[in-house]
Amino acid sequence: MQPSDSVPRITTPKSAGLPTLEVHNIVRNFGGLVAVNNVSFGVHKDEIFGLIGPNGAGKTTLFNIITGLTMPSSGRLVYDGRDYTGEKPHQIAQKGIARTFQNIRLFGNLTALENVMIARHTHTHSNLITGVFGLPPGPAEERRTREKSMELLDLIGLADRAQMQARNFAYGDQRRLEIARALALEPSLLLLDEPAAGMNTNEKAGLSDFIRGVRSDFQLTVLLIEHHVPLVMGLCDRIAVLHFGDLIALGQPTAVQNDPAVIEAYLGDE
């Protein structure tokens, strides 16, 4: 367990694991609105790091900045010791940073299996010629892609419905399918944008164990946005709290929960 950082600064205690993702002084303006204001933190290897905050706090904007969908107005992003600020989303995905979306973005017309197989893109190499004409490594690779994808569907319990169109799945299943698609990248950092949103109570209860299982099975670091407070408190090793673009608290769940600034942000000051 990491020692708690009670002040929002980029601290990496010598005793803790090295930060795998470092966010340095990130600012993002939309016109006159400051969506993310000088936010810095580091996510340590193998931890589950939660990002919480009221609506409009800038959480999803920060996610989009980390995955390259939105450019920061200023600030730096470092992953595994290398500065990747300004790189394109597909380059960032190739580094092993995978994500899910708040408003699920599956390939709705395709089957569950196809959704996962497409995400093996960065780990396969067949090109136009070898693919179309079935030359090595095409066919063998195609078989492995299919096997690997079925394994992932098996993991989330959708293997029996591999040929069903993604749009026909229940909401919770779509969320898990999107996680399976992200896992197909074999990421070292997994970003989950509100994984429990729209899930029923049963599904929510299973989600914590599922995310922990994924973390240990795939040896990855998890950064998640979540509104469901009990889930975050029980699941995350550390939590960062955003409020109107500012990072107002960072530390272990219990410390954050009792932080006056956090209580004020959530309950208001009147």
Add this chain to the structure above:
Amino acid sequence: MQAFIQVYGFLLVTMVLQATLALSLYLPLMAGQLSLASPGFYAIGGYVAALLSTRVFPVERGLYPVPPFLFELFVAALLCGIVAVIVGFTALRLRGIFLALATIAVVEIIRVSAVAFQDFTGGQIGISAIPDPIGSQFGYILVAAPLLLFAMFFTYRLERTRVGRAFTALREDELAAAAIGINPMAYKVLAFTLGAMLAGVTGVISAHLLSTWNPSLGTFDGSILILAYVLVGGSRTFLGPVVGGMLLTALPEGLRALAGVNGLPEWLSQLLKDSRLILFGVLIALGAAFFPQGLITPDLFRRREPAPLNNPPTPVAK
């Protein structure tokens, strides 16, 4: 049979060539890019054939030899590929209707250039007396049909492999595709270039078939016609454009034949004969109304499991 080929040989070859052009529009569409540039690359291919066969490898009499014909196909594919990569990296930054407009502009630029560089292209009159490598119009089926079959095989296989899946991902959701490591620009340009090369090769065959080439063979009208092939046939499987291209190419001739049937009232026969382009337009409109996904849809083929009863389908979350 002999008589049939005598009458319809040219039509059959044209149907195959138009189906191939329809596939050249379908290829970029696989990656979600609506490009109407096919007639431009078709025109480039035609000029490559016309110039090489009349200026570089002229024949005095008899059939045009096969090796330079194959060389023309190669040059057209290469040249169209290079132009497509250059055009693609700029035009494919645009989306949807803006891309369609930009690609129409490409067609127009190529057409106007062909008119302007008279010394080279023969201006409005074009280039005539393009030699014939085959000897009969129906004989072109020996080149056109293998090209179409190859293009169909290529597209069919492509959809089931890594590169084709990347195209599909871009068509479905570009942002999600990028987030799983697919380089959107690279794959869009690849899809666009494949379509351009196919259109260019088709142009080479057409030039020899028609034995003449001029700027009116690659125009905006052609863009719309090819788009109609894909829309009527269906834009979700590679068979749709092929069927659409063949049907719509045969349709005016079918209407003309229908007008000749004995016993039709004079006015109806006149309408079928003289107004076949109007009827053609009406049929396209009706097709769009009653077969909005085209005649051939993936549902006709896909073995898809129905949603289990204990798991009622929910609308896709968007």
